[in-house]
Amino acid sequence: MVIMNLLCKRYIKRLLIIVLLMSFGLIAAANDRWASGEINVRTGPGTTFDIMGKLNSNEKVVVFSVVSGWAQILFENVEGYVSYDLLLAKPMGTSAEEEALAQLEKERQEKERLKSRRWHILIIVIGILGTILIFSRTNK
Numbered sequence: 001m002v003i004m005n006l007l008c009k010r011y012i013k014r015l016l017i018i019v020l021l022m023s024f025g026l027i028a029a030a031n032d033r034w035a036s037g038e039i040n041v042r043t044g045p046g047t048t049f050d051i052m053g054k055l056n057s058n059e060k061v062v063v064f065s066v067v068s069g070w071a072q073i074l075f076e077n078v079e080g081y082v083s084y085d086l087l088l089a090k091p092m093g094t095s096a097e098e099e100a101l102a103q104l105e106k107e108r109q110e111k112e113r114l115k116s117r118r119w120h121i122l123i124i125v126i127g128i129l130g131t132i133l134i135f136s137r138t139n140k
Contacts, residue, residue, distance in 0.1 A: 032106065033071070033087035035059045041080040045070030052080055058092050 035055040042049040045067050053075055055061065063071045071084040090099065
């Protein structure tokens, strides 16, 4: 019984750490970028992959991850890849007022994303704790 309690506590701690690390990675992963010109969107991270379409100059995309210089984006509801070096941190030709409004909107979206992540984390933690509780009761 004592050994089972120790094992459950270890698993709970490990699972909570894993969930927290994963959640922070998800929060920090997505960010907005703009195409610096007409850019090929490919099916995989490299020039050897097929071209599935093109981004127009100054087109906004959300970057989910960057692997070996290739940004993973959502293009026409399908995962695609573009060279990260061809993406800009802010759109071309924007005024200071537009940039301030865009920054405010980005902050609002980030707050909403954090709020949503907190709920997801809570649900995951409750599920993990419930599973551990059921597991510990069945092994008595």
